[in-house]
Structures are given as structure tokens and as C-alpha cells.
Amino acid sequence: MQDITIILQILWTSLATSTYYVLFAVAFALVLKVTRLFNFAQAAIMTIAFYTAFVVVQWLEWPAWAAFVLMMIVTLLVSYALERIGFEALRARGVSVMFVFVFTFMVSEFTAYVAALIFGTWPQTIFPTIFWPVTLVGNIAISAWDLPAIAATVAALVAFFAFMRFSRTGQFMVGVADNPELAALYGINKRQIFLVTMLISGSLAALGMFLYGMRAQVLPQSGVNLMLFAVAATIIGGIGNVAGAATAAMILGIIQNASILVISSEWQGFLLYVFLFLAIVFFPSGLRLPKRRSKFVTGTRALPPGSTAPPAASQA
Amino acid sequence: MSGFNRRLGLKLGAATSLMMAASFVAPASAEDVFRFGLAMPLTGSQALYGQDQVKAAEWAVAEINKSGGVNGKKLEMIVLDTQADPQLGIQMVNRLASVEKVPVFVTAWSGVVKAVAPIANDNKVVELSIGANSPDIAKLGDYVYTTFPLADVDITAVAKYAISSMGKKKAAVVYINNESGVVSAEVYKKTFTNAGGQVVAYEAYDPKATDFTGVLLKVRAANPDMIHLQGLVSDTPQVIAQMRQLGLAQPISSYSVAYNPKLVQQLGAAAEGVIATSLAPGVDDSEAVKNYVARWTKEVGREPNGLPYTQYLYDAPYLVAAVFKSLDGKKMPITGENFRKEMLAMKSVDTPLTGKTVFSENHTVTKPVYLMEVKGGKWTRKAVVGE
Numbered sequence: 001m002q003d004i005t006i007i008l009q010i011l012w013t014s015l016a017t018s019t020y021y022v023l024f025a026v027a028f029a030l031v032l033k034v035t036r037l038f039n040f041a042q043a044a045i046m047t048i049a050f051y052t053a054f055v056v057v058q059w060l061e062w063p064a065w066a067a068f069v070l071m072m073i074v075t076l077l078v079s080y081a082l083e084r085i086g087f088e089a090l091r092a093r094g095v096s097v098m099f100v101f102v103f104t105f106m107v108s109e110f111t112a113y114v115a116a117l118i119f120g121t122w123p124q125t126i127f128p129t130i131f132w133p134v135t136l137v138g139n140i141a142i143s144a145w146d147l148p149a150i151a152a153t154v155a156a157l158v159a160f161f162a163f164m165r166f167s168r169t170g171q172f173m174v175g176v177a178d179n180p181e182l183a184a185l186y187g188i189n190k191r192q193i194f195l196v197t198m199l200i201s202g203s204l205a206a207l208g209m210f211l212y213g214m215r216a217q218v219l220p221q222s223g224v225n226l227m228l229f230a231v232a233a234t235i236i237g238g239i240g241n242v243a244g245a246a247t248a249a250m251i252l253g254i255i256q257n258a259s260i261l262v263i264s265s266e267w268q269g270f271l272l273y274v275f276l277f278l279a280i281v282f283f284p285s286g287l288r289l290p291k292r293r294s295k296f297v298t299g300t301r302a303l304p305p306g307s308t309a310p311p312a313a314s315q316a
Numbered sequence: 317m318s319g320f321n322r323r324l325g326l327k328l329g330a331a332t333s334l335m336m337a338a339s340f341v342a343p344a345s346a347e348d349v350f351r352f353g354l355a356m357p358l359t360g361s362q363a364l365y366g367q368d369q370v371k372a373a374e375w376a377v378a379e380i381n382k383s384g385g386v387n388g389k390k391l392e393m394i395v396l397d398t399q400a401d402p403q404l405g406i407q408m409v410n411r412l413a414s415v416e417k418v419p420v421f422v423t424a425w426s427g428v429v430k431a432v433a434p435i436a437n438d439n440k441v442v443e444l445s446i447g448a449n450s451p452d453i454a455k456l457g458d459y460v461y462t463t464f465p466l467a468d469v470d471i472t473a474v475a476k477y478a479i480s481s482m483g484k485k486k487a488a489v490v491y492i493n494n495e496s497g498v499v500s501a502e503v504y505k506k507t508f509t510n511a512g513g514q515v516v517a518y519e520a521y522d523p524k525a526t527d528f529t530g531v532l533l534k535v536r537a538a539n540p541d542m543i544h545l546q547g548l549v550s551d552t553p554q555v556i557a558q559m560r561q562l563g564l565a566q567p568i569s570s571y572s573v574a575y576n577p578k579l580v581q582q583l584g585a586a587a588e589g590v591i592a593t594s595l596a597p598g599v600d601d602s603e604a605v606k607n608y609v610a611r612w613t614k615e616v617g618r619e620p621n622g623l624p625y626t627q628y629l630y631d632a633p634y635l636v637a638a639v640f641k642s643l644d645g646k647k648m649p650i651t652g653e654n655f656r657k658e659m660l661a662m663k664s665v666d667t668p669l670t671g672k673t674v675f676s677e678n679h680t681v682t683k684p685v686y687l688m689e690v691k692g693g694k695w696t697r698k699a700v701v702g703e
Contacts, residue, residue: 009529009533010530010533013529014527014529017527017529116359116363121359121361121364122364122549122578123550128582129581129583131557131561131583131584131585132557134561136563141561143561215557217550217551217554219361219550225524253527257527257530260530260531261530264520265493265530265534268521268522269524269525
């Protein structure tokens, strides 16, 4: 049973199918890091993204690229509305974190309900067929979905992390994540940053949903169900650590599939909860590599007036 | 003063006697309507089936009332939403039993059927399970009956068929890790082994899984010549797709959940060789079914989801009406207890879309199983077992 082919096959397919989970996790972790909100409304964005693509392909019968573009446009609009009309209003009223969480949860459930009313509850896919032809490389079956999915995800992640690291807005986002008040004092427009964060998060989640909807069936409740994995990965990866969330999502996906080799198949779904439990109990700040003691001070601190030394940037 | 008292007394007396007369009239008018309950998922993930089943039942009730009702009296169906959730099912059935006081109700989905059985038994209200197929349903109590064949019937048929008619010796069973999957997979394994075959792989997958590689690789390594898939409508196509992708070219058998035209559309050539069971006569078997499907296409614009299930739900009001009619003819009070007695005494009822329904003491029915196979991109009838 521990055939090398089997292990490689599981690794490959798990890697391919972890792509959308990674995207969902990064989207969720990013919003949590910068805005400190548990954005459960991401499920609503995912649902709307999927059904937009579905309508364009199956009802309007337009080509796939049109579906992708329209899906992105709708997602950006919905993310904009969610931030400006939803979160901003709640922030202005100074409501508690719990309140915002309940709000996001209600948005997702409401969206699922409306989707069920409009589209019915028959499972749907973006394209009428979900069968992707395979080519055999060695003895490994590689479906025509795998490579484009991995390529798209890698491209999106590279663009995202490059943006965070090298662009001004990206650095501002890190600043706001670290200390919003101090960032505002430095002249960073918090409002704009929150909006940009939501737009990026929505786009990543929509891309993930597009990939998912090309190979699996989606129900109005699917968005909510898929969020579980994203939240688990974010907690295990460490709150505030987006790269950690991405890595955790990928590893969790692979472990969940590979576990079939060692444990009985009925326990597979349970494994996720075991990891979550272990993470919360033993690694509450996430799985981090121990920080090397540095001669230089890291993180921000109050500067005495007249000092010109800037605070060291914290990690994305 | 005394005048006032006397007039007041007269008025009160008149009012009281009028009320007493009215209360004698009230129960009599209740007998002009025969009521029964229908607890189905109208919302939620199973609504795609539930709504169509309710529509079929509503058509039947309308037809019955149009043709004169039950001995001239109206048949009324009270429809409540369970979302196929046991908790909600309990609330709805409590309402049917205690508030609406119906003598009989119809419900489906194994989880709900089992959860509400105690209410039926305690309140002496007949529970007709139609569509759920868990074999335990036969043992849920005095007042729980199924007019839909239980899992042992169609799964047993397809397991035996694989051995006797298809000559398969080694089967792999892949099932979804929930109520419907676990129990039915057991039935397949037992039947296949008892008929002389060998179950070489027996693997479950999580209901939330989207990637079945690990499970399917284990199946592949076991080298079966037949694969039986016991899933639900939302995962069955993906599992079959991945099976074919991973090089599993064996024939795949499933149950009625796979029997829908969308499967062929979703899987294309990968659907070839998929065998599904159907527990009701098809369009080619019965004129009534043909007209029924034509009506769906005309009025709703598509075929019903889970066609065979809707046929059973269409027949349910006819069943109930027949028992009511018999009770009414004998002038017996319409209670759950009497309904049950009369139902068993009648033994069999001719129902329009599923043939004869025969009530049995062991709380089940036996019906022929239709085996359908995807050949050349279409569902074709492969065999009929148990006629």
C-alpha cells in the first residue's frame, strides 16, 4: 500500500486541491490581520462570486474569460459595499467585535438563503461538465484542471506577497495591521487601507471559488462550509501571519488526504478538528519558528520627540 | 332589580344554549374534511427533492378532490417544512400530532423518520415514511410504516445482480460517512458476501470532502472488478469523475441518487457503465407515468428531481384517501388507531404511479427494482429484479 506511486499521486492531487483552500485562507487571514475582523461575510462573497460565474456561463452562455472578468467586477463591487456600507458604519458606531462577527455571519446566511431562492438547491458547477481529462506522467494521473489551478494560485500569491512587500500600499497595510493609531498619526489613510484590504481579500476568495466551481458542485451553503477550513488554517498558521495561514492550508489539505494511508477513512474529517484543538491548546499564537534574538529592536515603540530613527517594519 | 336579573338570566341562558348547540355542530363539520400531514424539506440542501415531492403530492390531492374527494368530502393536506433536519422534524410532527391532530402523516429522510417515530408511537398517529430507505425504519414501532422499499431491497438487488448476472467476484464499496451511507454500505457488503463474493475494499469518505484521491487509490490497489458507490447527489458525480481520472474503469453501481439525466451531462464519457437503481416504473413501463412526466415538462419545464420518489409521493394521497374512504364507509371515528387497523385490514391499495402497494405486518413493502445503466450517453433499462 505504501507504494511510491500512491504517495506521489496523493501528494500531487492534494497539492492541486489545496489551491482554493489556500486562497480562501489567505483572504480570511489578510482581513483579520489588517482590520482585526473575523470576516465571515467572506462566505457571502464566495457565494456571490460563484453564482455570478455560473449565470454568465450557463444562463448567458458567454465564454469562460467573460465569466471570470464579470465575476471579479461583481466581487469588487460587493467587497466595496461590504466595507463602506457595512463595516465602516459599524466602526463609526463603535460596536463590539462580537457584534461585527454576528453581522458577518448573518450576511453570509442571508446570501445563502437568497441564492437558494433564486438558484434552487440543486448542486451546480460553473461549467456543465466537471470531468477534466487526465494525462499520465509516470504513473501519476494529472488532470487538466490541476496545472492551471496551481499556476493561477501561485501567480496570485506571488503577486499578493510582492504587493505587500514592495508596494507603498502594501507596506501601509502592514503598518495599519501592526498599530492602526500610530499608522494614522503617520498620515496613512486607514479608511483607504481597509477598503484595499477588503478588495484584495474578495478577489482572492473569488479566484478560489472559480477554481473550486470548475471541478466540484456548489450549493448555496457551500461558501459557509468552505470557510471552516479557512478559519482553521488561519488559527493554526497564527493570527496575523498570512503566509502562515497559506502554508497551514496547504499542509492541512495534504495531511487530510494522505492520512488515508495510516488511519481509517471515517476519521478523515475528524482530523481537521484534532489539529484545530491541538493548535489552540499548544500553539495559541500559531506555529511559528522561534524568533532569532536580534541585536536590533523589532516592532514599534514610542519614539522620543526629535528622533529620526524610523520603527523597523514588522513581517507580513 | 329582580327584573334585570331575570332578563340577564334569560339572555345568559339563551347564549349558553346557542353555544352548546354550536359546539355540537363544530365537530360534525370537521368530518367534512379529511386531513393528513406532510413533513418535507421545503428549504435547505435537500429541498431540491423535497419541493418536487410536495408538488407531486399536491397534484394528487387536487386530482382526488376534483374527482369528488373522499366520499364527497374534501381531502386536505397540511404541509410543513423539516429541512430534512431531525430537530425541525420533531417540532413539525409535534405540531401535526398535538395541534392539527391528524390521524396520519407522511415524512421522509431517514434522520427525520427516526427522530419523529416516538411522537407517532406515543400519540398513536400513523407515520408513513416514503422515500427514506434506512433498514432500521421497519423496527421503529407500531405506528411507523414505510410504503417505499427500504435499502435492503434495492441495494440487495444490485449486489445480487452483480454476482449472478454480471459474474463479478470482487467488489469495492465506497460510501459517504453519514446515516444513509453507512447503513446501506453494510447491506451491500452483507449481501455480496453471502452470495459468494468478496468485498476487497470498504472505504468511507467525509461528507465535506472534495478530493477523494486517497480513498480511491486504496480501492484501486485492491483491484476490484465491481465498485459500488453509496453517496449523495452532491458528491456522487465528483467521486465518479475522480474514479475515472485515476484509471478505475470498472463498472460502477450506485442507487437511485445517481439516476438522473444531469449525471450524464456532468460526466460525459466518464458516465458510461454507471448502473443505478430505480424503485418505480419508468416512462416506458406505464402510460400513467408517461403522462405524469409529460405534465411536469409542460407545467414546470423540466423533469422532477428524483422522479421515482415523486411517483411515490404522488401515490401517497391516494393511499391515505383509500383508507379514509374505507373508515368513512364503516362510520368509524377518524383516529390514528383506527387508521392503522384499517390500513392493515385493507392489505393492498392500487396506486396510480407505482403499481400495487401492499401493507405488511413487518411495516415494509416489497417492490420490483429497476436497474438502469448509462449506455451510449443515455440511461437505458438494464434489468428488472424481483417482479
